[in-house]
Amino acid sequence: MAWPTDITVTDKGRTLEVVFDDGETVRLTAERLRVESPSAEVQGHSPSQKRIVTGKENVAIVDVQPIGNYAIKIVFDDGHDTGLYSWDYLRKLAG
């Protein structure tokens, strides 16, 4: 499984760049990460509960914190901080 080696917030918090040890680098916008947050506040507890989050085109990342060995917590400047992004999920978002 690909493992991240470097996670960088750039562009004044608008972009998250993740370098994986298989040579792949993925870039995700803060907006994409915010509206696709894996948090139950966004995804609900079943697909039918998923909330469509809009109006986040100017959202920025203010902090990134490690969660154990498997994920990061991303803190956004709108106060959203309950999404835990696993390495697999970050790869999945990148497509």
Add this chain to the structure above:
Amino acid sequence: MASRDEVVAALGKVPGPDGKTPLPDSGAISGLTIRDGKVFLAIVIDPTRAKALEPMRARAEAAIKAAPGVTSAVVTLTAEAAREIGGGAPAHAHAHGGGQPRQHGHGGRSSAPIPGVRHIIAVASGKGGVGKSTVACNLAVGLAMLGLKVGVLDADLFGPSMPKLFGIMVKPELAPDGQKLVPLEAYGVKVMSIGFLIEEGAPVIWRGPMVMSALNQLLREVVWGELDVLVVDMPPGTGDTQLTMAQNVPLSGAVIVSTPQDLALIDARRGIAMFKQTHVPLIGVVENMSYFICPHCGGRTDIFSHAGAHREAEKLGVPFLGEVPLDIAIRANSDDGRPVVASLPDSGHAGAFLEIARRVAQTLEAGAPGAKPAPRIHIG
């Protein structure tokens, strides 16, 4: 360095969205993050009043900037969660934590290493009653006998066993800072357990959030000092405690204890799967109660079957660390608070535990299979 309390105090002079209630008491603060003197604050407002509240935003920003240790402040107005705040009735705001800024919610706290502690390992089983705590205790004493600096954290808050197993019946003292607890020592191992703080036989009856907060205190509000290994004795199952441990500290690895019988192996498999999902490296599997030698006739009986855990480990591609027999000496010494690995060091049982400790120490030195360094995080 700016502290949360100082920032909140500075905001106390700024009226909130209603023009009079101070911001920290208004219930409108939806997020407060402080990093290296940089402060980010989110205030929830009714989006139709965004323009009218711009002066409040500017005042809040100025107040934070004036607080000691603050290098920069960014205050944003957001309509996020406006429905939760409702009409902003004071009673409602107070019901949610007395108007304090919302702490990080149920999304898990961030995991920082514990200063001075090189490796944290979890001893887990899935099933209860397979001898996890006895293995954890003897593994810890064995590691100490190999010359390592070792601590034991009893994470089984509902059924703490470490006071009994180590024969410690006193309460821990407060450190000179008046905040942290000093772990108790026995057999060269520093031990901390909730069992030291409550009467024997008194139940701990808590829901999940209390478990999370108590675990964090046992991990971080204890003067562990310099440790090579902190052995964490986990409760059975794959619930709050396991998830908190997997999220709040970087675990170097996990040791799975199982009896050889199928009924225990089913849950051991669940435990292994949980650690795999959270990318905690598996140090290996210990087969406890592996066989029984009759003290009267010398005949051997495989009470819980035999080698089941060994086979399971091979099937799952996890190292097998060794087998420990079912024996009255282990049981009796454990109940007397004398870990068999130290009290009967020349016995076969002690040998089995020491060999397991040796393999664990070697694995930690070389890095558990699949262990990878945490990614570097840069915030530009």
